[in-house]
Amino acid sequence: MTQLGPGRPRLEPRRRHGPTPRAEILDAAAELFTTRGYASTSTRSIADAVGIRQASLYHHFAAKDDILDALLDETITGPLELARRLRADPAPPAVRLYALARFDVHQLCAGRWNLGALYLLPELRAQRFEGFRRRRDELRGHYEELAAAVAAGSAPPQAWVLPFRLVESVINMRSDDGVAPASAPRLIPDAVLYLLGRHDDPAEIRAAAEDLLARLES
Amino acid sequence: MTQLGPGRPRLEPRRRHGPTPRAEILDAAAELFTTRGYASTSTRSIADAVGIRQASLYHHFAAKDDILDALLDETITGPLELARRLRADPAPPAVRLYALARFDVHQLCAGRWNLGALYLLPELRAQRFEGFRRRRDELRGHYEELAAAVAAGSAPPQAWVLPFRLVESVINMRSDDGVAPASAPRLIPDAVLYLLGRHDDPAEIRAAAEDLLARLES
Numbered sequence: 001m002t003q004l005g006p007g008r009p010r011l012e013p014r015r016r017h018g019p020t021p022r023a024e025i026l027d028a029a030a031e032l033f034t035t036r037g038y039a040s041t042s043t044r045s046i047a048d049a050v051g052i053r054q055a056s057l058y059h060h061f062a063a064k065d066d067i068l069d070a071l072l073d074e075t076i077t078g079p080l081e082l083a084r085r086l087r088a089d090p091a092p093p094a095v096r097l098y099a100l101a102r103f104d105v106h107q108l109c110a111g112r113w114n115l116g117a118l119y120l121l122p123e124l125r126a127q128r129f130e131g132f133r134r135r136r137d138e139l140r141g142h143y144e145e146l147a148a149a150v151a152a153g154s155a156p157p158q159a160w161v162l163p164f165r166l167v168e169s170v171i172n173m174r175s176d177d178g179v180a181p182a183s184a185p186r187l188i189p190d191a192v193l194y195l196l197g198r199h200d201d202p203a204e205i206r207a208a209a210e211d212l213l214a215r216l217e218s
Numbered sequence: 219m220t221q222l223g224p225g226r227p228r229l230e231p232r233r234r235h236g237p238t239p240r241a242e243i244l245d246a247a248a249e250l251f252t253t254r255g256y257a258s259t260s261t262r263s264i265a266d267a268v269g270i271r272q273a274s275l276y277h278h279f280a281a282k283d284d285i286l287d288a289l290l291d292e293t294i295t296g297p298l299e300l301a302r303r304l305r306a307d308p309a310p311p312a313v314r315l316y317a318l319a320r321f322d323v324h325q326l327c328a329g330r331w332n333l334g335a336l337y338l339l340p341e342l343r344a345q346r347f348e349g350f351r352r353r354r355d356e357l358r359g360h361y362e363e364l365a366a367a368v369a370a371g372s373a374p375p376q377a378w379v380l381p382f383r384l385v386e387s388v389i390n391m392r393s394d395d396g397v398a399p400a401s402a403p404r405l406i407p408d409a410v411l412y413l414l415g416r417h418d419d420p421a422e423i424r425a426a427a428e429d430l431l432a433r434l435e436s
Contacts, residue, residue, distance in 0.1 A: 037340050039257035120335040120393050122255050140394075154417060156408040158401055165390060169383035175338050176358075183376055190374040195413050199372060 016050050017112065022060045024050050026074075029067045030113035038068060038121055065128050068118065072132045075115045079104040080135055082216065083142035091212050093149035094198055099209035099216075100146065101167050101189040108170045109180040116171030140164045152197025163192040234268050235330065240278045242268045244292075247285045248331035256286060256339055283346050286336065290350045293333045297322040298353055300434065301360035309430050311367035312416055317427035317434075318364065319385050319407040326388045327398040334389030358382045370415025381410040 016024035028049035032041040043064050047057040061067045082103055086096040108116055118124075124133065147160035166188055173180045181187070189209070190202050198205075234242035246267035250259040261282050265275040279285045300321055304314040326334055336342075342351065365378035384406055391398045399405070407427070408420050416423075 035340050035343075037257050039255050117338040117340075120338050120390070122253050122335075125253075137394075156405060156412050156420075158399070158405050159409055159412070161391075161399070161405075162384065162387070162409055165384070165387035166380065168390060169380070169387060172338070172383060172386060173379075176355075181376070181379070187374060187376050187379075191377055191380055191413060194374050194377070195409060199417075202374075 021050070021052065021056070025052075025057055025060055026067065026071060027112065030071055030111075030115060033068065033071070034113045034115065034117055038064075038118065038123060043067075065123070065126075068123070069129060069132060071115055072118060072124075072129070073135075075108070075111070076132065076135050076139060078107050080139045080142075082213075083139055085216055086146070086212075087142065089212065089216075091208065093146050094193060094205050095208045095212055097143070097146040097150050097163065098189045098193060098202070098205050099212045100143065101163060101192050102185055102206075102209055103213060104167050105170050105180075105188045106185045108167070109174065109184055114171060114174040116168060117175050119168075119171070143167070147192070147196055150193070150196045150198065155195065155197035159195055159197075162195060166192055166195070239268070239270065239274070243270075243275055243278055243285065244289060245330065248289055248329075248333060251286065251289070252331045252333065252335055256282075256336065256341060261285075283341070283344075286341070287347060287350060289333055290336060290342075290347070291353075293326070293329070294350070294353050294357060296325050298357045298360075300431075301357055303434055304364070304430075305360065307430065307434070309426065311364050312411060312423050313426045313430055315361070315364040315368050315381065315414075316407045316411060316420070316423050317430045318361065319381060319410050320403055320424075320427055321431060322385050323388050323398075323406045324403045326385070327392065327402055332389060332392040334386060335393050337386075337389070361385070365410070365414055368411070368414045368416065373413065373415035377413055377415075380413060384410055384413070 017027040018024040025046060029041070029046045032046060032049060041064070043057055043061075044054050046064075046067070047054040050057070061070070079100065083100055086100055089096060091099075119136075123129070143164040144160050147163045151160050170180045170184050170188065173184065186206070189206070193202055193205065235245045236242040243264060247259070247264045250264060250267060259282070261275055261279075262272050264282075264285070265272040268275070279288070297318065301318055304318055307314060309317075337354075341347070361382035362378050365381045369378050388398045388402050388406065391402065404424070407424070411420055411423065
C-alpha cells in the first residue's frame with residue numbers, strides 16, 4: 001500500500017491514468033460515465049476502478065455529481081478562457097474564429113474519453129449544473145459573435161449559429177467511430193470559414209491562427 | 219376501467235399520447251428516457267406513466283431495451299426509406315440531398331421528444347442495438363454518397379462527411395434550447411448545399427426538393 005497525499009492508504013497499486021489521486025478518480029469516472037453511463041455508475045465502482053476506498057473518494061468529491069461537474073468543466077475551461085482572450089485581441093475575426101475552432105476541436109478529439117457525449121444527459125438540466133450550462137452558453141455566444149463578424153453577405157442567413165455545432169460534431173464522430181477523423185482539426189475550422197462565405201484558400205488564415213494560438217499560449 | 223385490445227384492463231383512464239396501448243407505452247418511455255435518462259427509468263415507471271400494469275407492458279415489449287430499440291427505429295425509418303427511394307430517383311443529386319436533409323431535419327424537430335439525444339447512450343454499443351447502428355450507418359452512407367456527388371471543387375476537402383452531422387445538430391439545438399429554431403428546416407439544408415460549394419440562390423433547388431418529396435410521399 002502506498003500513501004498518496006490526503007485520504008486513506010490505497011488498497012492496491014495505482015492503476016489509473018493521472019498524476020494525483022484526484023486526477024485518477026476523474027479518469028476512472030470519465031471512462032465509466034462514457035462507457036457504462038452516468039446513472040449506471042456508482043461512486044463505489046469509481047473507487048474500485050481507482051483501487052481506493054470509497055471514503056477516500058469522498059475526501060476529494062462529496063458526491064457523484066461533483067465528479068461529473070469537474071469533468072464537464074474540463075471540456076469547457078480551455079476553449080472558454082481562449083475565447084475570452086480572443087475577444088480583446090486585435091487579430092481579424094476570421095483568424096480568431098479559426099483559432100478558437102481549431103483549439104476546441106483538438107481538445108474535444110484529444111481527451112482520453114469522449115466527455116462531450118455527456119452534454120446530452122438529462123441530468124444536466126438540474127440546478128446543480130447551472131454553472132456548467134452558463135459557461136457552455138457563454139462559449140457558444142463567443143462563437144456566434146465571432147461568426148457573425150466573419151459571415152459574408154453570400155452566406156446562408158443565420159449560418160453564424162452553425163460553427164459551434166460543427167465543432168461539437170466531432171463528439172458524434174468519436175461516438176460513432178471510436179475516434180474522430182485525423183483530419184478533423186483542419187476540416188472543421190476550414191468548413192466553418194467556408195460556410196460563412198470565406199472561400200479563398202484558408203492557408204493564410206490557418207497560419208495566422210496558429211501564430212495567434214502560439215502567442216496566446218506563451 | 220377500459221379494455222383496450224390485448225393485455226389487462228387499465229388501472230386508470232388513459233393519460234398518454236398515442237392511438238394504441240403500444241404507442242402510449244412508447245410515448246411515456248420517450249418522455250422518461252429523454253427527461254430522466256434511460257438507465258434511471260424502469261419498465262415499472264413506464265407502466266405507471268401509462269396507467270397500466272407492468273404485466274400489460276410486457277405483453278407489448280419483452281424488455282426495456284426493446285422499447286428503446288423501437289423508439290430509435292422511429293427516428294431512422296422515415297429518412298432511411300426516403301434515402302433508399304432517392305437513390306434510384308432521376309432528380310439531380312443536389313435536389314435529392316436537399317430533400318433528404320429537409321425531411322430528416324423536420325422529423326428530428328417535430329417528434330414530441332428529442333429522441334436523437336439517445337444516440338450517444340453507451341448502452342447502444344451493445345450487440346442488442348447492432349441492427350439500429352447498422353441502419354443509422356446506412357443512412358449516413360446515403361448522405362455521404364449524395365454529398366460527394368454534389369460537392370464542387372471549391373468545397374473544403376472531405377466536406378461530404380459534414381451534411382449528416384449538420385442535420386443531426388438539430389438534436390443538440392433542441393437539447394440546449396428546448397426546441398430547435400423554427401428556421402432549422404430551411405437553414406440546415408441551405409447550409410448543406412452551401413458548404414458543398416453550391417452558392418447560387420437555393421430557391422430553385424428548394425422548390426424542386428419539395429416537389430420531389432410530394433411526389434415520393436404520394
